[in-house]
Amino acid sequence: MELISRFAQILAESRQRCEAESASHFVVREEIKGRLNMQEVGKAAAGGAGLLALGDNADFMRGLLHEHGLAGKLKLIYIDPPFFSKASYDAVLRLETEAGKKLPPLRHFAYEDVWQKDMAGYLTMLCERLLLMKELLADDGTIWVHLDWHVVHYVKVFMDEIFGEKNFVNEIIWQYKSGGSGKRHFARKHDTILVYSKGRGYYFAPPKEKSYNRGFKPYRFKGVKEYRDEAGWYTMVTMKDVWQVDMVGRTAAERTGYATQKPEALLMRIIESASREGDLCADFFCGSGTLAAVCARLGRRFICCDQSPLAVATALGRLAGQGAAVKVAQAQKPAAVRAGDVDGSAKACARAEFAVSRCEVAGADKDLFKIELTGYMLTQLPASLDEDGRSAIKNLLAEEPLTLIDQWSVDFAYDGRCFRPQSFFAREHGKLPRTCEKLLPQGFSGNICVKTVDALGNSTLTVVAQ
Ligand SMILES: C[S@@+](CC[C@H](N)C(=O)[O-])C[C@H]1O[C@@H](n2cnc3c(N)ncnc32)[C@H](O)[C@@H]1O
Incomplete structure (x- = not known):
């Protein structure tokens, strides 16, 4: 059957799954007390702390809704799900011995984009989760869905259905330089972030940017403030929807080595535009924890989830390293750890x-x-x-x-x-x-x-x- 004729069925199946599946019980297994003094850095006392969960995000979200009463409480949801790119993603390990000898970089599998031949399966997986996210999103909140050319056109149709066409806010084009190019097509150098709200009253504080006058000359329009720098005359306007932000560089301090890590500068722009200090923000496909790391620094509370132990370990190390307070939850396991035991959270190897x-x-x-x-x-x-x-x-x-x-x-x-x-x-x-x-x-x-x-x-x- 043609994919498009299956859309109604995909949505119906996602709604069914969303309502029928029971939630796993997540328990806090680890807690790191932050050393960031929020008052000192001028942040709200409630801000900066968060929860990191290891497990499937649909189970986790059902728990947030049904056990923790978080329906309608999230001000910002950002997700960066696998892109249906038919790829496995690697983390690059750059190990160095204590004596300073650098080992050749090792490629280590981080996660797989598992919907290799099944677009309908991918869309059902994502739609079920988007429906859960809608329930968690605050009435004045926004959801930001980060995708690329592989699926963004299909997902936008489902976002229109789930959140309502009239609640479309933006299609952000994130443009970057990195990556290869091909001889049979123009170099693909952008991702797309779809932004939706739940109604007209959503919180939105976009940054301003410079807009240079034609010919870099002054216009002298009445009531319009103009500025000048070394390039010429400009006005300050609401930021446009095409963003140029560099990918995380090979030697950048923020680099964790986790595949598909997004730049903190990108997340900072999103978080500052869509939330205030102390607000609750979430990323249910959190990978290396970029949203969490930026939220912690900007005094936002955060809830993040990933099903990969490597992702959660990377995010935790990153948060602990910057002094953030964080709790780590995991789907409940029966046995407690005894003396000499090795934890079963990752493979006990x-x-x-x-x-x-x-x-x-x-x-x-x-x-x-x-x-x-x-x-x-x-x-x-x-x-x-x-x-x-x-x-x-x-x-x-x-x-x-x-x-x-x-x-x-x-x-x-x-x-x-x-x-x-x-x-x-x-x-x-x-x-x-x-x-x-x-x-x-x-x-x-x-x-x-x-x-x-x-x-x-x-x-x-x-x-x-x-
Ligand atoms: C593109 S990466 C996210 C990268 C992240 N934005 C960063 O800056 O590091 C997508 C992540 O989604 C996770 N993932 C995929 N399916 C999931 C699911 N059902 N539940 C939780 N995490 C999932 C993968 O393990 C992977 O880490």
């Missing part, structure tokens, strides 16, 4: 080793705990790497296994359910601290639990002392 020591501090009724990262191994080499990649990882594990660890953190009072690290270490400029020291009351006998996350997105959670 990693094991970290530690040396723990305690000594009395003379004159104080405290003990100094010292936890040292001593070993790391993978019980299974990742299938997501090619043969060369696997052999490079094998050599690394034999020679300098700790090089693979990207972040580690310690909770000195682990309750067996939610990991709340008081110390957090991330690799910076190739270096990762190996020792964590903490003064604890003499006779302390709580659970000390350590989490590691490696560059492939594997995590371990190990109780090292009880």
Whole structure:
């Protein structure tokens, strides 16, 4: 059957799924207290903190609606779903040994655009989620759907149906320079972001931009303020819908290596145009957490979700690194972690080793705990790497296994359910601290639990002392 004749069926099926499927129960497994002082940086006290969920976003959204009462509470929803590009996306790992030796870049599978031959399946998946997002969106909110030429024309038809044609706000063209070109077509250098609201009263604070006069000469129209710079005369106008923003550069500080990471400058423009400090913003296909990272800095609260452990680990590391407060939720699992256990959140194929020591501090009724990262191994080499990649990882594990660890953190009072690290270490400029020291009351006998996350997105959670 022709795709277009299936549109009504796709929409009906999406509505059915949206209503019928039950929600998974998501539980908070990790909580990082932020060190950003919101008052100090002039942000609203409520702003900047957020929730990051690992799991399928439709399940998660149903939970937000039915368990958490968030219907109509989100001021801004931005999504950057897979584009139906018939591709798998890789994260590029650039590992460096402690001695400063750089390994050749390794390509590691990050996520797959799984709807390879099934456009109807893709559209049903997206429509079901757009319907859930509509329920979560505030009456004065806006939704921004980031796509490209593969599907944007189809999705716009569904957006018109779901949000209403009259609630179309903009079609933003994000233009960039990066990427290749072809000999049989003009170089494809833009993505499209569709913006819709739920009604006329949506919040919108677009930035202004310079508009140069013809010939760069003054017009001297009555009541129009004109300015001049080195190029000539201009007026300030509401920003146009074609945006030129560079992609994340190879050496940019914001680069995480996660495939399809979007630039913070792009998200900053969206967030500032569509929300105020303290507002709740969401990204349900969050990847490396670009929306979350910018929200945290701009004093917005955020809710993000991704089904890939690598994405959530990347986003968490990024947020922790910038001092944001964040909780990490996961679809509920029955067993709690016991001493020496490895967390099952990613595939349980990693094991970290530690040396723990305690000594009395003379004159104080405290003990100094010292936890040292001593070993790391993978019980299974990742299938997501090619043969060369696997052999490079094998050599690394034999020679300098700790090089693979990207972040580690310690909770000195682990309750067996939610990991709340008081110390957090991330690799910076190739270096990762190996020792964590903490003064604890003499006779302390709580659970000390350590989490590691490696560059492939594997995590371990190990109780090292009880
Ligand atoms: C294009 S990437 C997002 C990149 C992101 N904007 C960034 O700046 O890093 C799309 C993401 O959607 C995630 N994804 C795909 N289907 C999903 C689903 N059903 N639930 C949650 N996440 C999903 C993928 O794992 C991938 O990380």
